[in-house]
Amino acid sequence: MSVVEPASAQLMNGTALARETLDRTAERARKLLAETGVRPCLATVLVGDDPASVTYVAMKRRRSAAAGIESRHLPLPGRTTTAELVAAIRALSDDPTVHGILLQHPVPAHIDERAAFEAIAPAKDVDGVTMWSFAAMAFGRDDGFVSCTPGGIMRLLDAYGVDPAGKRAVVVGRSPILGKPMGMLLLARDATVTYCHSRTVDLSSVVATADILVAAVGRPEFIRGADIKPGAVVIDAGYNPGNVGDVDAAGAGERAGLLTPVPGGVGPMTIAVLLDQTVLAAERVAAVAASTAVTSTAAAAR
Structure with missing residues (x-):
């Protein structure tokens, strides 16, 4: 990726890439059902009736x-x-007919969310929210699941030919399911990663060094367009009321080389990765069952 002064940023179409991903996921699900009789199953858990959460879960169920x-x-x-x-x-973790579990975030304030996340069996953590999954990302293991939004961002980078190797990446945000795993995934691809957050001193000067900038701080237009390095890749992972991201989109559009729109950038990829990983979880279960059956047959023949 060369860093050049753009006339205007190219928008990264997450909606189109998500559609392609879901088409491939659906084909894998059909193949798995036809060959093994196993239909992938995603269990969604929602505590309370927060309208945004209700809407989001309903969307995931329709896409499923x-x-x-x-x-x-x-x-x-x-x-x-x-x-x-x-x-x-x-109970869902112990249910062999369930392959993936999603606990809708956020849960009510009186609940220990981390304790709830850790109740998800690692093999069913298709949302990538457990400590086991984070460790797998940090150690570069391929037997876990990535956090869905960071995983979707990495797929967007790949689709647009952005190689993180040797690039300076700045992640603004430190949540355990977005900012922190995002940095781990970029580091695994040989980027030089700097974590920032809302209390970073002189944030503007750090943002200005970023070849790849990921904004995930949860504050509308927190990143100023004027601070963005010309030609940088800008990933806006924020979503605030009024379809506003964490980046000043107008200003970023004048300086960035690539930019994710809000909406239509990161959001669709999050759901696509969730469903892709649900099918992967089911494929792993089917593979283990097939291997066990072969071993049992061989043992019986001896």
């Missing part, structure tokens, strides 16, 4: 159905305790 993935939904009342939620998630 379109991709040939069974959607099993577990709605829980807002008064649900941490212990009750953990027990419900453990």
Whole structure:
């Protein structure tokens, strides 16, 4: 990726890439069902009735159905305790017909969200939210699952020919399911990664060094367009009321080489990766079952 002064930023079409990803995912799901009788199943867990969360879960369930993935939904009342939620998630983890588990974020404030996440079996953590998954990302293991939004961002970079190797990457945000794993995935691809956040001193000067900038701080237009390095790749992972991202889109459009729009950039890829990883989880289960059957047959023949 050469850094040059652009006339205007090229928008990175996450909607189109997500559609292609989901088409391939649906084909894999059909093949798995035809060959093994296994239909991938994603269980969604929603605590309370937050309107945005309800809408988001409904969208995921529709996309699951379109991709040939069974959607099993577990709605829980807002008064649900941490212990009750953990027990419900453990029951899904123990259910062999469930391949992936999604706990809709955020949960009500009285719940220990980390305890709930950790109740998800690593083999079913298709949203990439457990400590095991984070460790797998940090160590470059291929037997875990990536956090969906960072994973979707990496696929966007690949689709637009952006090689992170040797580039300076700045991640603004440090959440355990977005900012932190984003940095790990970029580091694994040989980028030089700097983490920043809302309390970083002189953030503008750090942003100005970024060949690849990922904004994931959760504040509308927190990143000023004037601070962006000419020709930089700008990934806006924020979504705030009014379809506003974490980046000053107008200003960034005048300086960036590549820019994700809000909406239509990162968001569609998050769901696409979630469903892709659900099918992968089911494929892994089917592969283990097939291997076990072959071993048992061989042992019986001896």
